[in-house]
Amino acid sequence: ATNGNGNGNGHSPYLEDSRTGLGVDTLKRAIRNNLFYVQGKFPEIATRNDYYMAIAYAVRDRLLQRWVASVKQYIQEKHRVVAYLSAEYLLGPHLANNLINLGIYKETEQACKELGLDLDWLIEKEVEPGLGNGGLGRLAACYMDSLATLEVPAIGYGIRYQFGIFEQDIRDGWQVEDTDNWLRRGNPWEIARRELSYDIKFGGYVQTYLDRAGKLCFNWIPELVVKGVAYDTPILGYKVNTANTLRLWKSEAPHSFDFQSFNAGDYNSAVNSKIICENISKVLYPNDEQIEGKRLRLQQQYFFVSCSLQDMIGIHLRQGEKIHDFHKKFVVQLNDTHPAIGVAELMRLLMDVHQLEWEEAWDITSKTFAYTNHTLLPEALETWDLQLFGSVLPRHLQLIYEINRRFVDYATIKLYGNHQKISSLSLIGEGPRKYIKMANLACLGSFAINGVAALHSELLKKTVLKDWYELMPHKFQNKTNGVTPRRWMVLANPELTNLISSRIGEGWIKNLHELKGLEPFADDPEFRKEWMQVKFNKKKALAKRIKKRLGLDVDPNSMFDILVKRIHEYKRQHLKVLHIITLYNQIKKNPNMDVVPRTFIFAGKAAPGYRKAKLMIKLINSVGEIVNNDPDINGRIKVVFYPNYNVTNAQKIYPAADVSEQISTAGKEASGTGNMKLSLNGALTVGTLDGANVEIRECVGEENFFLFGLTADEVAKVKSEGYKPWDYYSENPNLKEVIDQINSGYFSHLDSKVFKELTDSLLYDDQYLLFADYQSYIDTQAKVEEAFKDQDKWARMSILNTARMGKFSSDRSIREYCDEIWKVESVPVTLD
Ligand code: GPK
Structure with missing residues (x-):
């Protein structure tokens, strides 16, 4: 059987030389050369990292050939380009992915073998660039892969954080954060473009004056100037020659830096200012769906957006084009509101730097941007304190006032004195303190607005963006999220990839709809057997990792029931805990009962400042401690919290899942993408009708999906009628027992206070309706258990499930x- 890793590539012919050749011998020579000439080592003293670097540089040479060809062609042929603006890119490790996309995994494995090296062993230790928090950042990474694979000219712009998402450790059941020093051993995948840099201003004030023609002009005198330097990473498509650019900006002190204080002998303050400059790209904010209204965060956003827009304008003008046509060259996608300041910044650049008049500048700006919304949670909608905003970006505050003045004039006529609506649409919020509403800036400045799953896009129009929808319905669209099958199948699960390809060929890797061809094999007993054997092997491999990392024995024959994602109340990891305790109590009361052995696997990070989320982690671990060591349970149920959930670990977890838990309160999860990766890898979903679960269920068929819980409409109704969690608690003896047990200190060495904050918030508030969904969840889990008993039927369901995930x-x-948004076309790249 072949898999997607083999070199069945359709590359155009090219010269086979030592820096570009894809054959085993050439690769071997390249690795040897790099060890000597790049690392300065010979085999006797080379470390694992030296070898990793030697291979990485060999691969990079091959990427560069395609990258240079792509850039050359884009410049010569002046294609329209997508600029994806995102504060986060959760890329995951590069090496294996690049080998797959180059089509030389097998060859490299062989070359390594002949050199006495184990490629998998080298790949294992690669540090991943964790430049994102969760779904939003990972989506940006999947989209970069697909853009290149579809041969679409695109640049991803973002921030080169020196420290990415923190590393999570668990001590005494609690999350402990450690810094992510991902660059400490160097990064072979990036190229620093020292010559590509822009000055970015901060603070200060704006001078107003009339020029000789009597035109009103604005001169921003900053308090601080920072230099943004480009660091480029090539993003290669799957078995195509297209290699796009991910351009991340690093902040530095400008060259001429604070010469005055230096000359005046104030060396300390000169050094201090240098540190302030470097601080801007120092660290990723570890909050997911919770805004942090800090000055530095606003500075980060403006920093990368201004660098990126100046870069685009530079590219455009260097091609000999007119500034007036900027929107024809670039379409700029805003990944959430984090880069929304771009609307005001492009206005500034067009007017203050390129001398356009307001009307034309606005015309270009509003034809350039499109905005993706990723959440309905009100606490995630970005606002900036107006005073803070003005002190960081004084010129932009003026521009936003003027944009708003013109807009409110328009709205006042359109909405005929509906003051409430007008004030909700205003870019500026009133109250004890004024604030800037970034979502409103994004909506007004964009020609398209989209949600990330069908339900989410509908709810946007009915809730948070209702007024915008009514005013500008033509802007609203849906773009249901997706995930790249290259990383999440070919790379993460080569065994399943091989099995699938052995029956339907490899076409599905580029055209996932072809998975449909697997459907008939659900009736083939031999195929079912092989399917379940792959799953079993992946479970065994994960069990081994769990043993190694946590010293815990888990049985690969048990059902692997998996809940992995950021820890958040709306994602309801604690509902899963209520289920586990319920099951535990059942067994305790009836130790001989016939129970399907289950391993509950959790993983995910909590924002360091999110107390309840951290308490949820502690609860999972505390329950695990009791359940895992109770002789009455005798290993039949196990609870695992796998630390430091990231792309690397996700690649090991998804393929081992029997059950995928997607249990958010309906209406709260915008889409979810872990749900897609798990299902694609053959896990059956237990889920609410939330986010993309709705569409997954439509595709895989309701008979292959374990549905539970209230719908989004029902959630809204229950809440509007005055939800009383206490009633559910007092009327459901099992639920009451579970809550009382947690409160009694049963899981916390008789300390009854540890979880009080969590249980109180459930009993007296329960914003996310755990109690309302509890019984339905328990009942559905009983059905999951029944279904799992019939392994042959389960195999059939699992195969059909994967076969129908093509969308x-x-x-x-x-x-x-x-x-539908960008109006861009594919540009096949040829190698010469
Ligand atoms: C949404 F608003 C945010 C955010 O700040 N971070 C983040 O990861 C997620 N998201 C949603 O929660 C997911 O439902 C969605 O699949 C993902 O963005 C990508 O759209």
């Missing part, structure tokens, strides 16, 4: 963005 490729999502 959820990020290739499909990106195709839709290209056709």
Whole structure:
């Protein structure tokens, strides 16, 4: 059998030389050369990292050939380009992915073998760039992969954080954070473009004056100037020659830095200012769906957006084009509101730097941007204190006032004195303190606005963006998220990839709809056997990791029931805990009962300042401690919290899942993408009708999906009628027992206070309706258990489930963005 790793590539012919050749011998020579000439080592003294670097540089040479060809062609042929602006890119390790996309995994494995090296062993230790928090950042990474694979000219712009998402450790059941020093051993995948840099201003004030022609001009005198330097990483498509650019900005002190204080002998303050400059790209904010209204965060956003827009304008003008046509060259996608300041910044650049008049500048700006919303949670909608905003970006505050003045004039006529609506649409919020509403800036400044799953896009129109929808319905679209099958199948699960390809060929890797061809094999007993054997092997491999990392024995024959994602109340990891305790109590009361052995696996990070989320982690571990060591349970149920959930670990977890838990309160999860990766890898979903779960269920069939809980409409209704969690508690003896047990200190060495904050918030508030969904969840889990008893039937369901996941490729999502928002076309790249 072949898999997607083999070199069945359709590359155009090229010269085979030592820096570009894809054959085993050439690769071997390249690795040896790099060890000597790049690392300065010979085999006797080379470390694992030296070898990793030697291979990485060999691969990079091959990427560069395609990258240079792509850039050359884009410049010569002046294609329209997508600029994806995102504060986060959760890329995951590069090496294996690049080998797969180059089509030389097998060859490299062989070359390593002949050199006495184990490629998998080298890949294992690669540090991943964790430049994102969760779904939003990972989506950006999947989209970069699909853009390149679909041969669409694109640049991803972002921040080169020196420290990415923190590393999570668990001590005494609590999350402990450690810094992510991902660059400490160097990064072979990036190229620093020292010559590509821009000055970014902060603070100060704005001078107003009349020029000789009597025109009103604005001169921003900053308090601080920072230099942004480009660091480029090539992003290669799957078995194509297209290699796009991910351009991340690093902040530095400008060259001429604070010469005055230096000359005046104030060396300390000169050094201090240098540190202030470097601080801007120092660290990723570890909050997911919770805003942090800090000055530095606003500075980060403006920093990368200004660098990026100046870069785009530079590219455009260097091609000999006119500034007036900027929107024809670039379409700029805003990944959430984090880069929304771009609307005001492009106005500034067009007017203050390129001398356009307001009307034309606004015309260009509002034809350039499109905005993706990723959440309905009100606490995630970005606002900036107006005073703070003005002190960081005084010129932009003026521009936003003027944008708003013109808009409110328009709205006042359109909405005929509906003051409430007008004030809700205003870019500026009133109250004890005024604030800037970034979502409103994004909506007004964009020609398209989209949600990330069908339900989410509908709810946007009915709730948080209702007024915008009514005023500008033509802007609203849906683009259901997707995930790249290259990383999440070919790379993470080569065994399943091989099995699938052995029956339907490899076409599905680029056209996921072809998975449909697997459907008939659900009736083939031999195929079912092989399918379950792959799953079993992946479970065994994960069990081994769990043993190694946590010293815990888990049985690969048990059901692997998996809940992995950021820890958040709305995602309801604690509902899963209520289920586990319920099951535990059942067994305790009836130790001989016939129970399907289950391993509950959790993983995910909590924002360091999010107390309840951290308490949820502690609860999971505390329950695990009791359950895992109770002789009455005798290993039949196990609870695992796998530390430091990241892309690397996710790649090991998804393929081992029997059950995928997608249990958010309906209406709260915008889409979810872990749901897609798990299902694609053959896990059956237990889920609410939330986010993309709705569409997954439609595709895989309701008979292959374990549905529970209130719908989004029902949630809204229950809340509006005055939800009383206490009633559910007092009327449901099992639920009451579970809550009382947690409160008694049963899981916390008789300390009854540890979880009080959590249980109180459930008993007296329960914003996310755990109690309302509890019984339905328990009943559904009983059905899961019944279904799992019939392994042959389970295999059939699992195969059909995967076979029907074709819609959820990020290739499909990106195709839709290209056709319906960006209006860009594929440009096949040829190597010369
Ligand atoms: C949404 F608003 C945010 C955010 O700040 N971070 C983040 O990861 C997620 N998201 C949603 O929660 C997911 O439902 C969604 O699949 C993902 O963004 C990508 O759209």
